[in-house]
Amino acid sequence: MPFAITEAIFQKAVNAIGSGDLPELEHLLAWHPQLASHRRDIPEDGYFKHPYLLWFIADNPVTNDHLPQNIPRIAAAIIKAVRLHAPELLQEQLDYALALVATGRVPREQGVQLPLIDLLIDNGANPGTGIGALAHNNIDAAQRLIDRGGELTLAAAVCLRRTDWLPALLDRSNEAERQVAFVAAAFYGYADMLELLLRHGVNINALPTEGYGFHYHATALHQAVSSGSLEAVMLLVEAGADTRLADLIYHGTPLGWSQYMQHTNETPPGEKEKFAAIEAYLKDK
Incomplete structure (x- = not known):
């Protein structure tokens, strides 16, 4: 035995x-x-x-x-x-x-x-x-x-920039699938994908569904800030994203996230200027 x-x-x-x-x-x-x-x-x-x-x-x-x-x-x-x-x-x-x-x-x-x-x-x-x-x-x-x-889901097609599949996937997508794709696009700072999804009906201030990752405790604007894309941040703010909302874990606003990203060791020194630019933009909003 x-x-x-x-x-x-x-x-x-x-x-x-x-x-x-x-x-x-x-x-x-x-x-x-x-x-x-x-x-x-x-x-x-x-x-x-x-x-x-x-x-x-x-x-x-x-x-x-x-x-x-x-x-x-x-x-x-x-x-x-x-x-x-x-x-x-x-x-x-x-x-x-x-x-x-x-x-x-x-x-x-x-x-x-x-x-x-x-x-x-x-x-x-x-x-x-x-x-x-x-x-x-x-x-x-x-x-x-x-x-x-x-x-190949809608969110994956957005993140992988599979534009050949996007029309068909959007046509048969439901609200939840579009919302996940929207948050994913913000996570990667893809302003063009955010603009596309906004035209197909998403809640700009909604939190993603827990279990999908992508900072499930934060809005798309938070995600865009963490990506370092000023273009994505500006697009969301100009489309009506609420800059005052705090994430559910750290209780930070998008402005607070931009400040944190400038000081954390997770951000390479050469990329901190991107978050300084986002901070300057958000301070005026």
Whole structure:
């Protein structure tokens, strides 16, 4: 009878993923086949609760801030073990692993995001819509998901600037779909897309639906400010966006967001002038 998986064994496997030690990982998977189905009990809420081993291939949430270049081979070894020892769990593991990879910062920065996406889809992961990737500024990942069979939604078409599809998607869209696309356009600072969507009926001051990302706690004007696009900010204000509304988490107005973006370390020094220009514009409104 196989021994139960201990925290130490699971952690050895996680460490092997992080270091790219494929022989060690394959040894652990061979001697402890329960690793294919075991879920770590992480006592916290959030999107990484009770993770499978496969879900560690994305470093999302960020733990090491690094992924080895052989991470696709690491992932393939885990998938092989799951397919052999826990096939009934394979789809669940693949689909969520893909979501973690597509929305992750570390896979993108390490240059392994697209190979991992291809590997997971090749093994049966559902490519979805790419909205999560887009909400995390992973444009290339979203494009790859769509190219690999994902659904091209109105929001994705707006963010990917698929103007060839926009007329048809707009014609069959509903109010909720247009609202998500509107917020997404503001998130990327696409003034032309904002203008197009305003002509098709959206609530300029509405909050996006929670679950789509794109700063769900803030208005399109907040999103446009965070994008650094003065053109998008001006278009929204001139179309009637309320500059006094505060977001629901930080309680900041769009002006407050422009001031914050000038001082946070998240903003590269060369881009802070954009937010100073937005601040100067909003102070007059």
